[in-house]
Amino acid sequence: MEDKSFALYCSVQSQLDEVCDALKLDAGTKAYIRQPQKELTVSVPVKMDDGTTRVFTGFRIQHNNACGPYKGGIRFHPEETVNTVRCLATWMTLKCSVAGLPLGGGKGGIVCNPKEMSVGELERLSRSYIRQIWPLVGPDQDIPAPDVYTNPQIIAWMMDEYSAIKGYGNPGMITGKPIPVGGSAGRGDATSRGGVYTIIEAARHLKIDLKGAKVAIQGYGNAGSFAAILLSEEAGCTIVAVSDSKGGICNQNGLNAREVVAYKKKTGSVAGFPGSQPLSNAELLELGVDILLPAALEGVITMENASNIKATIIGELANGPTSAEANEALHQRGVLVIPDILCNAGGVSVSYFEWVQGLYHFWWNEAEVRTKLAEVMTNAFRSVLEMSLKHQVSLRKAAYMVAVSRVAEAMKLRGWV
Numbered sequence: 001m002e003d004k005s006f007a008l009y010c011s012v013q014s015q016l017d018e019v020c021d022a023l024k025l026d027a028g029t030k031a032y033i034r035q036p037q038k039e040l041t042v043s044v045p046v047k048m049d050d051g052t053t054r055v056f057t058g059f060r061i062q063h064n065n066a067c068g069p070y071k072g073g074i075r076f077h078p079e080e081t082v083n084t085v086r087c088l089a090t091w092m093t094l095k096c097s098v099a100g101l102p103l104g105g106g107k108g109g110i111v112c113n114p115k116e117m118s119v120g121e122l123e124r125l126s127r128s129y130i131r132q133i134w135p136l137v138g139p140d141q142d143i144p145a146p147d148v149y150t151n152p153q154i155i156a157w158m159m160d161e162y163s164a165i166k167g168y169g170n171p172g173m174i175t176g177k178p179i180p181v182g183g184s185a186g187r188g189d190a191t192s193r194g195g196v197y198t199i200i201e202a203a204r205h206l207k208i209d210l211k212g213a214k215v216a217i218q219g220y221g222n223a224g225s226f227a228a229i230l231l232s233e234e235a236g237c238t239i240v241a242v243s244d245s246k247g248g249i250c251n252q253n254g255l256n257a258r259e260v261v262a263y264k265k266k267t268g269s270v271a272g273f274p275g276s277q278p279l280s281n282a283e284l285l286e287l288g289v290d291i292l293l294p295a296a297l298e299g300v301i302t303m304e305n306a307s308n309i310k311a312t313i314i315g316e317l318a319n320g321p322t323s324a325e326a327n328e329a330l331h332q333r334g335v336l337v338i339p340d341i342l343c344n345a346g347g348v349s350v351s352y353f354e355w356v357q358g359l360y361h362f363w364w365n366e367a368e369v370r371t372k373l374a375e376v377m378t379n380a381f382r383s384v385l386e387m388s389l390k391h392q393v394s395l396r397k398a399a400y401m402v403a404v405s406r407v408a409e410a411m412k413l414r415g416w417v
């Protein structure tokens with residue numbers, strides 16, 4: 001796993017190098033933007049329920065704050081590595097920039113398996129992690145958020161621990177909080193809703209009618225399940241296949257997204273949903289659909305399966321699902337890949353709204369949040385599409401060009417390079 005994540009990090013750095021060269025940026029800018037500004041590795045001691053103490057490894061990596069305070073989630077995952085967190089932190093800088101938010105990029109993680117931990121152990125882990133990283137985070141420095149296998153409850157414990165250390169309430173230090181302790185309306189489905197806004201724009205550009213368009217979704221957690229609900233209920237798409245870590249299901253006549261959510265809640269997986277046929281995660285990616293949404297983990301679309309993919313639009317709700325080579329191959333074949341830093345930027349956009357609301361203690365309703373989100377995502381998609389058409393490059397390269405040029409300009413204006 002270490003090697004795989006190191007290879008991913010090297011590929012992220014070479015993509016950045018390429019974009020810096022395409023933008024004709026100077027050597028200093030290129031050298032600074034390709035690596036994180038700060039990296040913290042911490043040992044996180046936790047008293048387990050059986051009375052023993054286990055020490056987990058955690059990270060907080062701050063990639064770039066030229067455009068504003070670092071922003072990025074915290075992931076709890078058994079296969080977390082420093083290199084995965086470096087990639088995710090870099091993508092956050094680019095994501096905030098492409099969405100036009102006044103924020104930089106960071107990311108955190110703990111190597112652990114939350115599925116094997118009790119609620120009490122998870123609370124002690126979350127609080128212990130904050131006790132290790134607190135000097136580096138805060139509303140004006142670095143604002144964490146949830147990511148894979150972290151949820152609003154975990155964020156509430158983290159906010160509470162930070163507030164206890166500081167001696168006063170601090171809703172602006174973290175986002176993704178439950179609403180009663182300073183969360184924003186509209187955060188739950190923000191990533192998926194933002195992704196859906198980009199899919200609507202992509203379909204408009206390609207003149208595809210979304211009504212009845214067939215959709216397959218890999219991953220049925222926060223991002224995947226809300227995308228299924230929104231695409232079926234608000235855009236009229238037919239969800240033909242979905243999956244999770246235990247397997248996939250397919251029904252060419254359409255799956256009821258909410259019923260699948262309820263079934264997964266009850267049984268722990270989408271697998272076995274009544275009236276569906278089983279299929280593997282690999283088969284799902286290659287189904288004959290109009291829209292494919294990778295919404296689980298990184299590295300699932302590679303040169304090994306890119307030529308078998310039949311979708312016309314790929315919306316990357318997950319971070320890093322497509323390798324750089326596969327992205328180019330798909331682009332050459334005319335498949336429109338909406339890159340992660342654009343497609344899933346809805347989450348961080350509403351996180352930004354939550355941060356602003358927390359700083360001012362002034363709360364917006366869901367309709368206000370949705371209107372602002374639609375504006376951010378539509379503008380972001382249009383500026384990336386314009387760059388892509390102007391330079392005849394893929395949407396991913398165009399998104400990187402938009403993002404890097406904004407960060408580079410901020411670094412230059414600050415006198416860093």
Ligand code: NAD
Pocket residue numbers: 147148149150191218219220221222223224243244245246281295296297298317318319344345347348
């Ligand atoms: P989640 O934990 O809610 O859901 C993850 C889903 O992926 C689960 O259904 C899980 O079973 C499934 N999964 C795990 N391993 C799998 C595998 N090997 N094959 C198929 N499915 C697998 O996480 P999430 O918040 O929905 O995040 C999913 C992706 O979206 C991640 O890449 C995350 O970084 C990205 N993302 C999420 C948000 C957000 O706001 N939730 C924002 C930006 C990006």
